Amino acid sequence: MLGQDMQELYIHLLTRKKAPVKMRCQVLRNMLMYLMEEEARMIKADQEWKKLQNKEDLKEMGNIQSGMASTIIQVYIKQILESFFHHYSQVRMIALSVITLILRQGLVHPVQIVPYLISMGTDSDSTIRAKADQQVQELDKKYPGFIQVTTINTRQTCRFTKIGIDRW
Numbered sequence: 696m697l698g699q700d701m702q703e704l705y706i707h708l709l710t711r712k713k714a715p716v717k718m719r720c721q722v723l724r725n726m727l728m729y730l731m732e733e734e735a736r737m738i739k740a741d742q743e744w745k746k747l748q749n750k751e752d753l754k755e756m757g758n759i760q761s762g763m764a765s766t767i768i769q770v771y772i773k774q775i776l777e778s779f780f781h782h783y784s785q786v787r788m789i790a791l792s793v794i795t796l797i798l799r800q801g802l803v804h805p806v807q808i809v810p811y812l813i814s815m816g817t818d819s820d821s822t823i824r825a826k827a828d829q830q831v832q833e834l835d836k837k838y839p840g841f842i843q844v845t846t847i848n849t850r851q852t853c854r855f856t857k858i859g860i861d862r863w
Contacts, residue, residue, distance in 0.1 A: 697767060709774035716783050723778065723789040726771065730796040733764045737800075768802045776811045784820040791815060791826055798830060805834050809842060 708714045708722045768775075775797075778790035794812070797803055812834075815827030835842045 697770065702770060705771065706774055709778060716786060719786055720789055723793055727789065727793050727796065730764065730793065730800065734796065734800060764800065765802045768797055772803055776808065779811050779815055784823060787818065787823055791823060795830060809834065
């Protein structure tokens with residue numbers, strides 16, 4: 696996923712309006728499967744570590760692999776989030792599933808994801824709305840007050856943008 700050709704292809708398929716929906720969905724599914732496999736591998740590694748915890752250093756276990764998943768997601772996070780605004784609900788749902796795994800695995804800081812989740816809370820598809828709202832609630836439980844601060848910052852950004860537009 697980090698090879699130059701693959702990266703260009705994935706970004707092209709995720710950003711081009713005329714990219715086939717099936718291909719866009721496949722790219723998102725590939726990311727979803729990769730994250731699911733990484734999660735399963737991490738669970739297995741954690742179980743192994745528990746068996747050997749007196750002999751192993753926690754810092755050394757799994758750092759390379761978890762760093763790789765984070766690196767991959769950092770490359771594609773903007774395109775995944777922008778998929779929330781695709782016309783087809785199938786694309787939006789798969790993108791939301793990818794984001795759910797990203798949040799669960801802690802691969803990126805949620806500050807850049809929250810505004811997108813909040814906007815997904817207004818989606819025309821009730822399943823997507825419910826899943827996005829669930830993610831916002833889970834983030835609010837995990838980081839009390841974080842959602843309110845992010846929402847206030849988003850509102851202020853909108854106000855400043857509006858002021859800038861009014862000046863022109």
